[in-house]
Amino acid sequence: MKTDADAHQRMVEKRKAGFEKKKAAATKEKGLLIVHTGTGKGKSSAAFGMGLRIVGHGMQLGVVQFIKGALHTAERDLFSRFDNCRFLTMGEGYTWNTQNREADIATARQGWEAALEMLNSGDYDMLILDELNIVLKYDYLPLDEVLAALAARPANLHVVITGRHAPQALIDAADLVTEMKLVKHPYREQGIKAQAGVEF
Amino acid sequence: MKTDADAHQRMVEKRKAGFEKKKAAATKEKGLLIVHTGTGKGKSSAAFGMGLRIVGHGMQLGVVQFIKGALHTAERDLFSRFDNCRFLTMGEGYTWNTQNREADIATARQGWEAALEMLNSGDYDMLILDELNIVLKYDYLPLDEVLAALAARPANLHVVITGRHAPQALIDAADLVTEMKLVKHPYREQGIKAQAGVEF
Numbered sequence: 432m433k434t435d436a437d438a439h440q441r442m443v444e445k446r447k448a449g450f451e452k453k454k455a456a457a458t459k460e461k462g463l464l465i466v467h468t469g470t471g472k473g474k475s476s477a478a479f480g481m482g483l484r485i486v487g488h489g490m491q492l493g494v495v496q497f498i499k500g501a502l503h504t505a506e507r508d509l510f511s512r513f514d515n516c517r518f519l520t521m522g523e524g525y526t527w528n529t530q531n532r533e534a535d536i537a538t539a540r541q542g543w544e545a546a547l548e549m550l551n552s553g554d555y556d557m558l559i560l561d562e563l564n565i566v567l568k569y570d571y572l573p574l575d576e577v578l579a580a581l582a583a584r585p586a587n588l589h590v591v592i593t594g595r596h597a598p599q600a601l602i603d604a605a606d607l608v609t610e611m612k613l614v615k616h617p618y619r620e621q622g623i624k625a626q627a628g629v630e631f
Numbered sequence: 632m633k634t635d636a637d638a639h640q641r642m643v644e645k646r647k648a649g650f651e652k653k654k655a656a657a658t659k660e661k662g663l664l665i666v667h668t669g670t671g672k673g674k675s676s677a678a679f680g681m682g683l684r685i686v687g688h689g690m691q692l693g694v695v696q697f698i699k700g701a702l703h704t705a706e707r708d709l710f711s712r713f714d715n716c717r718f719l720t721m722g723e724g725y726t727w728n729t730q731n732r733e734a735d736i737a738t739a740r741q742g743w744e745a746a747l748e749m750l751n752s753g754d755y756d757m758l759i760l761d762e763l764n765i766v767l768k769y770d771y772l773p774l775d776e777v778l779a780a781l782a783a784r785p786a787n788l789h790v791v792i793t794g795r796h797a798p799q800a801l802i803d804a805a806d807l808v809t810e811m812k813l814v815k816h817p818y819r820e821q822g823i824k825a826q827a828g829v830e831f
Contacts, residue, residue: 440731440732458822458824459822459823459824460823460824460826461823463823463826463829465829466814467673469812471809471810471811472677472807472809473667473673473674473676473677473678473680473809473811474673474677475680476673476676476677476679476680476681477672477673477676477677477680477811478673479676479680480673480675480676480677480679480680480706481676481828481829482828483706483709484706484827484828484829484831485827485828487706487708487709488827488828490827490828506680506683506684506687508687509683509687509709531640532640556828557828557829589826589828589829602814602815605815606815606823607672607815607816607829608814608815609671609672609673609811609812609813609814610671610811610812610814611671611673611677611809611810611811611812612669612809612810612811612812613809614666614802614808614809614810615802615805615806615807615808616807622659623659623660623661623663623806624659624660626660626663626789627684627685627688627690628681628684628685628688628690628756628757628789629663629665629681629684629757629789629807631684
């Protein structure tokens with residue numbers, strides 16, 4: 432069908448022109464504050480996908496995992512192979528297994544002190560603060576303190592913050608926010624158990 | 632504040648009990664059809680996070696990348712290091728750079744034939760069909776043919792399909808669907824250019 436093919440070609444040309452125009456208008460370079468939130472899957476995995484690219488480019492990646500177990504062993508092992516990645520795992524299991532709020536607050540503070548040091552060091556190109564949103568949601572850390580530190584970070588440092596329930600003030604401060612939205616989940620609807628590769 | 636701490640402890644105990652109950656009810660094991668869609672970022676990265684776990688567990692991963700360039704070089708290089716991963720890149724650039732619909736259809740068919748072979752071989756634990764949704768969106772492949780092949784695959788094979796605009800019939804057929812939703816994007820709103828690690 433000639434007409435269809437012509438229409439398609441006009442569409443791709445228009446789309447390409449739009450893409451090029453948008454690209455030409457984008458000239459600024461700065462460290463981005465990136466947030467992955469929502470109740471769907473893939474928030475941490477997508478952050479670590481970006482982290483892998485940083486590492487692949489020979490740039491410096493820092494990771495603070497605020498909740499142990501939130502990142503899968505296979506991913507953690509992978510990052511540990513690279514010299515240009517510093518990986519810290521804080522926390523003693525998900526908070527709903529820890530029967531003590533004061534201990535959780537102390538653990539969150541320990542993670543945050545490590546993150547602050549990396550944030551201010553000037554040594555990193557990207558910092559992933561995995562599951563920090565959860566820590567903020569439970570008020571384990573003062574939101575104002577975290578926002579102030581993020582705002583005062585080196586100008587070219589990308590920061591990626593993951594976890595469900597990102598506070599609105601953090602979303603307001605961010606440059607790039609993606610919500611991972613749960614559309615369907617086999618656990619809830621079909622009684623399917625956790626399987627290697629998919630869940631761990 | 633004692634009362635707050637008590638309330639928190641009750642909440643974590645209740646949450647843990649709910650989690651354990653749900654986990655006990657989930658006993659089935661089967662290959663999942665997983666879809667990552669939406670206009671936000673992280674669809675492919677989150678799929679490749681799962682792929683890394685498969686590879687990390689010593690299981691077999693197959694990848695067909697339907698649109699060249701959709702996956703970042705750093706990620707592609709990473710997968711090429713592993714023996715238990717077969718990685719195929721089909722397509723000659725994003726479709727909006729290809730000025731010929733018939734060529735795109737032929738390219739899509741080539742990718743699909745490769746995917747079909749992997750799908751039916753019984754050699755894989757997970758297959759990632761990266762950007763297949765786009766190919767379906769443009770009607771480069773007949774949706775019915777794709778759905779029938781997915782339904783007839785080996786029972787324990789996980790398939791992960793990525794790309795914006797997943798067809799509703801695919802969502803209906805899927806076990807796990809996550810929509811990556813764009814909340815804020817620095818390109819569009821701030822004129823910030825593509826930066827290493829974040830975008831490529």
